[in-house]
Amino acid sequence: MAGKLSACWMGCLVVAISGGSAFAWEQKLDDAKATPAVAARQVESVEIKPEPFKLKPGSPLSDRALVTKPGAVRGVLSWTLETRRHRGAIFHAEVSPDGKSFATGGLDGTVRVWEVATGRLVRALVGHPWYVYQMAWSPDGRTLATIGANEPRVRLWDVQTGMLLRSIVNDKGYVARIAWSPDGKRLAMSVAASGYMYVHDAATGVRLNNAGLGTPVTSLAWSPDGLVVAYAGPQSPVQLWELSQTNKGDIIEVTGDTTYSLAWSPDGKTIAVGGVASIRLFDFAERKLLRTLASQGYALAWSPDGKRLASATNNSLLQLWDDKSDKPVQSFAGSTVSSLNWSADGQLIGTASQTTAAVWEVSSGTIRQNFDAVGLYPPVWSPGKPLVMGSQTKKLSVWDGNSGKRVCQLEGHTNDVLSLAWKRDGKTLASGASDNTVRLWDIPSGNSLGVLAGHKGPVYSLAFAPDGKTLASGSTDNTIRLWKSPERKSSSNKTAGSDSKADSKAGTDTAAGAVDVPGKAANASAPPTPDEGLIRTLEGHKGPVLSLSWMQNGKMLASGASDKTVRLWTINPFKLNTTIDSGVPASAVGWSPDGKVVCSSGVEYHLRTYSPARGDAVVSFGAQQQRSATPISSVAWSPNGAVVAAGYAGQHAINLWDIASPAKPIRSLTTYAPVLSVTWTTGGSTIAAGCQDRTIRFFDAATGLLRGYFIGEENNLVALSVDGFFRSEPVVESELFYVVQTEKTQDIVSLSDFATKFKWKNVPTQVKVMGN
Numbered sequence: 001m002a003g004k005l006s007a008c009w010m011g012c013l014v015v016a017i018s019g020g021s022a023f024a025w026e027q028k029l030d031d032a033k034a035t036p037a038v039a040a041r042q043v044e045s046v047e048i049k050p051e052p053f054k055l056k057p058g059s060p061l062s063d064r065a066l067v068t069k070p071g072a073v074r075g076v077l078s079w080t081l082e083t084r085r086h087r088g089a090i091f092h093a094e095v096s097p098d099g100k101s102f103a104t105g106g107l108d109g110t111v112r113v114w115e116v117a118t119g120r121l122v123r124a125l126v127g128h129p130w131y132v133y134q135m136a137w138s139p140d141g142r143t144l145a146t147i148g149a150n151e152p153r154v155r156l157w158d159v160q161t162g163m164l165l166r167s168i169v170n171d172k173g174y175v176a177r178i179a180w181s182p183d184g185k186r187l188a189m190s191v192a193a194s195g196y197m198y199v200h201d202a203a204t205g206v207r208l209n210n211a212g213l214g215t216p217v218t219s220l221a222w223s224p225d226g227l228v229v230a231y232a233g234p235q236s237p238v239q240l241w242e243l244s245q246t247n248k249g250d251i252i253e254v255t256g257d258t259t260y261s262l263a264w265s266p267d268g269k270t271i272a273v274g275g276v277a278s279i280r281l282f283d284f285a286e287r288k289l290l291r292t293l294a295s296q297g298y299a300l301a302w303s304p305d306g307k308r309l310a311s312a313t314n315n316s317l318l319q320l321w322d323d324k325s326d327k328p329v330q331s332f333a334g335s336t337v338s339s340l341n342w343s344a345d346g347q348l349i350g351t352a353s354q355t356t357a358a359v360w361e362v363s364s365g366t367i368r369q370n371f372d373a374v375g376l377y378p379p380v381w382s383p384g385k386p387l388v389m390g391s392q393t394k395k396l397s398v399w400d401g402n403s404g405k406r407v408c409q410l411e412g413h414t415n416d417v418l419s420l421a422w423k424r425d426g427k428t429l430a431s432g433a434s435d436n437t438v439r440l441w442d443i444p445s446g447n448s449l450g451v452l453a454g455h456k457g458p459v460y461s462l463a464f465a466p467d468g469k470t471l472a473s474g475s476t477d478n479t480i481r482l483w484k485s486p487e488r489k490s491s492s493n494k495t496a497g498s499d500s501k502a503d504s505k506a507g508t509d510t511a512a513g514a515v516d517v518p519g520k521a522a523n524a525s526a527p528p529t530p531d532e533g534l535i536r537t538l539e540g541h542k543g544p545v546l547s548l549s550w551m552q553n554g555k556m557l558a559s560g561a562s563d564k565t566v567r568l569w570t571i572n573p574f575k576l577n578t579t580i581d582s583g584v585p586a587s588a589v590g591w592s593p594d595g596k597v598v599c600s601s602g603v604e605y606h607l608r609t610y611s612p613a614r615g616d617a618v619v620s621f622g623a624q625q626q627r628s629a630t631p632i633s634s635v636a637w638s639p640n641g642a643v644v645a646a647g648y649a650g651q652h653a654i655n656l657w658d659i660a661s662p663a664k665p666i667r668s669l670t671t672y673a674p675v676l677s678v679t680w681t682t683g684g685s686t687i688a689a690g691c692q693d694r695t696i697r698f699f700d701a702a703t704g705l706l707r708g709y710f711i712g713e714e715n716n717l718v719a720l721s722v723d724g725f726f727r728s729e730p731v732v733e734s735e736l737f738y739v740v741q742t743e744k745t746q747d748i749v750s751l752s753d754f755a756t757k758f759k760w761k762n763v764p765t766q767v768k769v770m771g772n
Contacts, residue, residue, distance in 0.1 A: 061127060088108050091131065097140070109148065173194055298312045383681050385426040410446055453529065454534060484534075543564075599644055621657040
């Protein structure tokens with residue numbers, strides 16, 4: 001089980017600045033050199049001329065829409081099913097200028113617009129083929145500009161109708177940063193690694209200006225008078241681009257720190273530069289340093305009146321500064337902030353991190369609205385077994401995959417669950433957690449079978465031996481512990497939430513699941529005895545043990561660790577058989593069905609198989625291809641041993657490798673989200689990918705086509721086919737809705753209203769996602 005989503009987007013933070021008037025932060029400047037303060041003015045509405053709408057009837061709303069084959073509905077061009085909460089991390093959020101709306105966007109590629117007063121979801125904008133990277137409200141609040149990862153365009157949305165007004169496309173690569181001019185008539189954008197800079201007319205999309213930095217741009221800000229755009233890369237000076245010129249203009253030298261954010265004071269006199277170690281304030285006219293604030297500045301934004309500067313740190317603080325103190329005058333405790341901006345009246349600040357979105361009331365320092373807007377981790381699925389939800393939380397729940405009903409709840413861990421493993425019979429589940437323990441559960445009763453204590457760190461990996469008699473656990477204490485699997489004990493007790501009607505068919509569409517075994521629960525509240533049930537401790541790794549895999553005959557155990565080694569252990573007698581240098585942290589290991597080779601991610605971040613006797617590489621998959629940017633997160637052999645499926649977190653894909661032809665993958669399956677787990681169905685016809693957008697995606701192994709999904713919600717499990725049929729018990733209207741595209745609007749429609757208005761009948765029996 002993968003660990004929590006890392007804060008990998010800290011270097012991609014963006015700042016949105018609300019225009020304003022007045023100024024504080026008084027500086028003793030030469031009046032002849034200072035830029036005049038910008039007078040307060042009413043922002044005029046800007047009419048964006050819409051492009052012709054090009055969506056063909058029956059086409060999906062986007063490549064990544066949940067419904068990829070929408071059926072014909074009268075009066076509707078296209079439609080899809082959506083979830084209220086984001087599926088995956090939030091990357092950006094913006095409070096509207098009037099403070100009434102809050103937009104969030106992230107991994108699932110959908111922009112959600114929320115009502116600040118009530119927290120109600122009012123709109124979902126579907127159209128991005130990849131995740132939403134940044135958003136910006138126009139100064140008049142009518143238009144929302146959005147950019148997506150790997151997209152060479154900016155999308156402009158009419159927030160009132162939900163319609164995509166136009167796409168502004170550039171020919172130099174994908175867009176990385178956007179910012180509206182103070183009058184809302186122009187858009188500045190930077191282009192990916194090249195640092196090309198463009199200004200476009202927002203109403204027509206016509207390019208007006210261009211310049212270039214030559215290196216990646218991490219921050220972008222307009223001067224209040226709209227005459228200059230400031231932009232910078234991590235290690236570059238701040239470039240001051242005078243729009244009347246075609247070159248970069250003047251610079252402000254910034255050394256000794258990494259630049260992540262820029263913010264221009266509303267009076268035009270001061271530019272704040274945020275970095276890893278400090279926030280520095282520069283005089284625009286003199287290009288000289290005025291003050292240094294000893295705090296991180298991953299995101300910055302001035303209040304509209306110019307009296308306060310908001311900054312974000314990576315230690316869960318949002319801070320406000322004034323011109324009189326070198327310490328923050330106000331701090332808001334929350335989670336690491338990846339974006340922030342002010343409402344135009346200066347009363348609200350909108351913030352987002354990967355897991356939260358909130359609007360803060362500045363006067364009281366309290367949250368006006370905390371949006372339950374995100375869920376990250378998918379259910380865990382194994383062939384013939386129930387599904388388990390609740391990874392990365394303290395409480396697990398077990399669900400019947402056929403009926404969608406909850407079987408039982410599992411409570412006892414005192415910290416987040418990081419790893420899971422089933423016995424082959426599907427009647428015993430092991431869970432490892434950050435509380436340094438392993439707990440064993442009877443399924444379907446949900447009763448505790450015992451607690452295994454003794455690890456000195458979180459338990460990141462678990463694996464039952466094929467005969468079910470031994471459980472291996474790997475931890476950040478660098479050890480592997482082998483435990484005797486406890487016997488199931490008699491009781492008729494059921495935990496809260498168990499559903500005996502679902503017990504007889506928990507698992508796949510066709511496979512039978514666990515059967516209730518009467519038994520008495522172990523005392524879950526009794527403190528565990530350290531090392532009780534311990535058979536042996538295997539030592540030797542120099543880093544956390546990330547992955548475990550048993551040979552199918554149970555004679556050897558493979559362990560992969562962050563020390564860049566794979567170790568092969570002989571179980572009887574117990575000894576270290578082979579140490580393999582994998583070259584990278586071995587986050588995924590797996591034995592071939594015949595036990596002749598073990599696979600792991602290798603030094604080129606491509607898959608390799610190794611001889612268990614000698615430890616040398618037998619096959620290097622994709623050795624001639626360009627080195628991948630991210631390691632393999634999970635591997636799984638097909639039941640016949642002919643194909644290895646490798647899941648990639650960073651590439652959002654699964655590659656299928658033929659053992660007999662390893663030069664290039666026979667197929668690549670796009671998952672649209674980081675892959676946490678890969679599993680084959682028993683018959684080998686289907687591949688399941690557990691992804692960090694709260695879904696399990698099922699692909700036909702022969703064609704690579706998507707069959708459908710399981711989506712984990714807080715209180716229900718949704719099974720969804722690509723043609724829009726779904727199964728959920730109970731059906732929770734507040735969590736699911738349709739997005740409906742017509743010629744004039746893109747609206748959200750409740751399940752019941754969609755059925756009534758558009759005569760659509762959901763047929764749950766049509767949902768068959770898993771195959772055999």
